[in-house]
Amino acid sequence: MGIDINLIFGVLSFCATVFAQDKGDNFTKIKELGGIEEYLYEKNGMNVLLLQDNASPVVTVQVVYRVGSKNEVLGSTGATHLLEHLMFKGTPSFNKKNGNSIAEVLLDVGAELNATTWLDRTNYFETIPSDKIGLALEIEADRMRNSLLLKEDKEAEMTVVRNEFERNENDPGALLEKEIWASAYIAHPYHHSTIGWKSDIEGVSVEVLRDFYNKYYWPDNATLTIIGDFKKENVFGLIEKYFGKIRKAPTMLSQLYTEEPEQYGARKIIVRKPGELGIVKRAYKIPGALHQDLPALNVLGKIISSGPSAILNKTFVDTRMGIYTHARPTNFKEAGLFMIGVDFPTTSKHEDVDSKLSEVIEKIQKDGVTQDEVDRVVAEISAESVLRRDGSGVISAELTEAIALGDWTEYVTGVDKLKKVTRADILRVAQKYLVEDQSTTGYFVPKENGSQNNNEIKASKFKSEREPFYYRSKKEIDNTRDSSFITLPKQIDNTLVSDLDDNPFKESGFSYKREKVAGIDLVSVKTSAKDFVTVTGSISFGNYANENKNGVIPSLTAAMLSKGTRMKDKFKWSDELQKLGVNINISASKFKLDIAFKCLKKDLNQVVALFAEELRDPLFDSKEFENLKLQFAGNMQQNLNDPSERGSIALIQAIYPKGNPNYRASIEEDLENVKSATLKEVKDFHNKYFGPASMHLVVVGDIADGSKIKNSLNKSFKNWNGGVIESLKFKEVIKSPSKSQVITIIEKPSAELFVGQYTGLKKSGADYTAFYVANQVLGGGFSGRLMKTVRDKEGLTYNILSGMAGNVNTGGFWVVNASFNPVLFQKGLDATMVQIDKWIKDGITTEELEKKKTSIIGSFKVGMSTTEGISGTILSFIERGMEPDYIEQFLKDIDKVTLQQVNDVIKKYLQLDKMITIKAGSLDKDSTPLK
Known part of the structure; x- marks a missing residue:
């Protein structure tokens, strides 16, 4: 095919x-x-x-x-x-x-x-x-x-x-x-x-x-x-x-000549604000990125922080003194900082963490690092340099930073410089730059517990169906969070096309093959990618989400997979992956396990073997399990002070009753669930749900005829059994009357607004496509009405969007999300409701419909230009029980959408008198901004 x-x-x-x-x-x-x-x-x-x-x-x-x-x-x-x-x-x-x-x-x-x-x-x-x-x-x-x-x-x-x-x-x-x-x-x-x-x-x-x-x-x-x-x-x-008509600058551009004076002693700062975790960050002055010592500092940063074998992880995470650690040198043109940080529970003291950081640095300055550590990190960076070059946008972004340094060739030669780094280089730069008198240490000291509304619930951050127009990179959601409820459909669902008289799959240079391999549903796609492949996949958890069991068990199970196997402890297993430059990203919701990784073509057999070992034979070490529970609890505690988290949480609880698969427990309940979770529950979950029965894998890239991936899977997954094939049960939700709720979180300069209601729309439903197009006109990115008015015209918010969310195979919901300064919150809410009201009552115009169709066509074209875009697109279809070539009919179905259908479905699924409004931030119970 x-x-x-x-x-x-x-x-x-x-x-x-x-x-x-x-x-x-x-x-x-x-x-x-x-x-x-x-x-x-x-x-x-x-x-x-x-x-x-x-x-x-x-x-x-x-x-x-x-x-x-x-x-x-x-x-x-x-x-x-x-x-x-x-x-x-x-x-x-x-x-x-x-x-x-x-x-x-x-x-x-x-x-x-x-x-x-x-x-x-x-x-x-x-x-x-x-x-x-x-x-x-x-x-x-x-x-x-x-x-x-x-x-x-x-x-x-x-x-x-x-x-x-x-x-x-x-x-x-x-x-x-x-x-x-x-x-x-x-x-x-x-x-x-x-x-x-x-x-x-x-x-x-x-x-x-x-x-x-x-x-x-x-x-x-x-x-x-x-x-x-x-x-x-x-x-x-x-x-x-x-x-050609633009001339040179009329005057010579001035050059920066200010130099930082010598620092005569360590500096320390303290920030006190509401929070749940303490933070210690230590920063040392370093030179600019083109300096000859930066390659060694970059390798040192990786050795200190990357992977379970990293010094910081062994020192802080494994001992439960800290929850998260990081270390990295900046790579700026003029100067920079080598930053080391630890986030930790309030059971640890800032001074103790600070002192332990000093011990770590002193040991490095005395003993240096091993050659194996250097080789492992250099190999990782070398592989990553190839794997990152997936699409013109990514290459362009990386080239930008090299241009900023004053020498674009760094994009090409940077890896070669890293390969020349020796143990002696790292010892020298550690002794030269990680000096106390050139350091600045910062403490974040939580002022008070952020839990103020004990009835609030836990959910992940809202994500749009089509990523909105950002001037800034967005902070990624932590993989330990259950993001399925509020993660909206992927890029593929933006697809729209017209004039489809021909079969869009014939006579293509892109070919796919779908077959059962070792019980796994495998789709392999050959593209023009050179020397690497992208793998995306999933395993369904069947009806688990509807069984009212401990909702954190799937995420705990997924997180335990990287903590070692029965054949290799976590250090040996992760070190082998690190040498290959591969991160196998596995996360879970109550609905399914998500899988994603990239690897070099030459390493495919080895990576698949490690991947299979991780899925089939996790170690499930009891000490690692207790450490992981501490990390989960710390992550949940942080959410107590996050207006975005707590606002989306409240919206979901207001829409879905207990017993519905989409319902979420409160933060307090989830903390108790983490505390009470046992290793036996995790093992039992793994035994029941992990297996090839519902497993999909999509492999895209430089795979020739697909025989190599097929042979690798047959060898590594031979005789693997298990998993479930069952449909998720659920009851339809009855819409409740409109509701407004305020969640007060002090000292937050930006408050979050959520407006939404249950629609019951499913991806397989006849109205889904028309409603999707309708929503894109309202809040599908920077060209949507909400961004054009509330942001662009009135300047009230940095970002406002709308979308369909929830597990839409069980009946999803529709939501608008925006952030406002508390003083401007009511004005922002009013402006938002004006647009929602107009959209529901009057619908969209013919011109808007046609422009949106053209936009989504181009968006799809761009999205399919990377291996990640192709693999994610195909996976989204086969998870819904379709063939990869459903693209053909899907595009035609969208093209058939008429203006009448679009405007009818808006009125059919949304009622102004049943809107739920959630306000989260520095607002009192009457929505008045806190002083």
């Missing part, structure tokens, strides 16, 4: 008008390394990096400006980041008044777009169907010099950025790290965080921002990168067309 991915990708594609020509006299080739070609555009001094890969019809266009928060001065800290936001507000050619704002135009063709600001650089990028490359280049050239930077946009966006600042302040670890940087560097501009100080965010004038823009945003201070599907003979003409 063959999947015609090319037709899927190109279902509405057309030939872009390009200027085919040789590079001509205006482009001078500088160098070529690792397949990347560097050119200088002589007209205006802009650097150009090209990496051509025509395997998938997707391209990433990016402009990296060599300006970051280090270029700011007092009074305008955060200017680079605020400009990042404003540069999406438009130009004379692209703006919201014309109905063609930058974000909307790009999202309408399905682009994934973003911009990020950091200490040394700012980047703007879009991963886009390659026939739209001209549009991406036109927009990036236009906003380079023509951004409007209007006062009214600045005033609205200021509150958006302030809300982003406030969201970060909710996180104890992020808050502590910000304070450490401010204390460690007192002269160098790394002193202030990239987002800036709150008073500067609020007070900076648009004139100051405009001056900053006019100083730094020029082609000779920028690097244009184009990665993916393009023709080099055409791309030079496009660059000439769109960037």
Whole structure:
């Protein structure tokens, strides 16, 4: 069987008008390394990096400006980041008044777009169907010099950025790290965080921002990168067309010359805020990333923190003195910090943890590390450098950081430098840089217990069906959390297509094969990926979620798998994986086990053997089990002070009654469940539910005919039996009248809003597709109505989205989530309800429907350009009992959706008088902001 991915990708594609020509006299080739070609555009001094890969019809266009928060001065800290936001507000050619704002135009063709600001650089990028490359280049050239930077946009966006600042302040670890940087560097501009100080965010004038823009945003201070599907003979003409009219900067760009003065002794800071865990972070000054000592420091950071054999894990986690540990050197251009941290329960004391950290450092400085530790980490990093290069967007992001350092070739040569690191190098850098007088230590001291509403419940963070438009990376959900209830459908469910007269699977270069191997349902897909494969899979837990048993047992069982096998203890097992650069990510909800990993093609047999050993023969050591329970309890306790966690928890409990599979226990109940959980329960769960009966595996990448993976599975999973095949039982939920609830959590500058209700929609239901499209118009990302109004127009929130959530095979629910400053909370709620009311009463328009269809087509094209996108797509189908080629009918089903159907399903499943509203944060019982 063959999947015609090319037709899927190109279902509405057309030939872009390009200027085919040789590079001509205006482009001078500088160098070529690792397949990347560097050119200088002589007209205006802009650097150009090209990496051509025509395997998938997707391209990433990016402009990296060599300006970051280090270029700011007092009074305008955060200017680079605020400009990042404003540069999406438009130009004379692209703006919201014309109905063609930058974000909307790009999202309408399905682009994934973003911009990020950091200490040394700012980047703007879009991963886009390659026939739209001209549009991406036109927009990036236009906003380079023509951004409007209007006062009214600045005033609205200021509150958006302030809300982003406030969201970060909710996180104890992020808050502590910000304070450490401010204390460690007192002269160098790394002193202030990239987002800036709150008073500067609020007070900076648009004139100051405009001056900053006019100083730094020029082609000779920028690097244009184009990665993916393009023709080099055409791309030079496009660059000439769109960037050729932009001149060099009128004045020479100033260079940073401030140096940090010598530090004459250790510094210590203390942050006291509500929380559940203590934190100690130690930071040592180190040089910039291009310094010859950084490779050794990078290897040292991995040795200290990566894997069960890491020094910090053995010292703190295995002894139950700590719950989480980390160590890493920053890799910034000018200077940096080597950061070591421990999160720990209140049974440990800050001073004891601090003292033990000193002992760890002193031992390293005295004894150094072993050659085996060096070899293991270097091998891990070498493999990871290949495995990460999955898609043009990922490559572009990594290249950005090398550009920021001043030498893009670091992207290619960095691993080779790491391979040259010796034991002697690590001993030398430890003795040279991990010096007490050059250190800054921070304590986060929890002021009080955050449990104030004993009736509240536990759930994971809300995630959107389609990831919204973020200016910042999102913090990943911890794998130990049960995320199934509030994780929304994956990328595949964004799929939409029109004009499907042909079978989208025929005559494709992408072929798949589905067969039973060792009892496992295996789907293998050959793609153009080079030297690596991606594996995604799952095992169903049948009706467990409806049996009212201890809800933490599945997650505890999954977490125990990495704690060693009956053949290898956790150190030997994890060390073997680390040498291969592989992380086997296994997590569980009450519904299923999720599996994901990548490995090099050459290591496939070895990785599958380790994976099978982990699944089939876990050690289930009693000491490890007690340590794990402590970690779970600490993670749950942290949620007591998280408005997002507690708000989503309350919403789920308000929608689902006890006994429904989607119902969640309270945090207090889950803590008791962890405390009472026994190793026997975990073993019994593993014996019953783990096996090939309901196991799916999707393997995508460089697998030729699939025989290697088939042979590996047959060898490693031979004679493995078990698992269950059973349907999940549930009772339909009866909607209750509207309800409003406030969850008070003190000293949180950002509060969370949840508005939702039960729909009962199932993925297999006839109305699911129409409702999905309807929701995308309201809150499916930056082009949705909610983002356009509540965020973009009124500037009330950093992020607002809507989606279908819950286990939608049992009857899901619909929800809107946003964050607001407590003072603006009621205004934000009112603005949100205006849009919800209008959407339910009036529905969507024909124009909105057609634009959303076009957007989802392009989004699907981009999403299927990586091995992870393909494997996740196929898995989502086969979990629902379909063949991989259900893509054919699925796309047609969506294409059939009419405006009448969309507007009918909104009214059918949602009623304004049955909305549930949850408010979580620094608000009193009457929703008044706390002082």
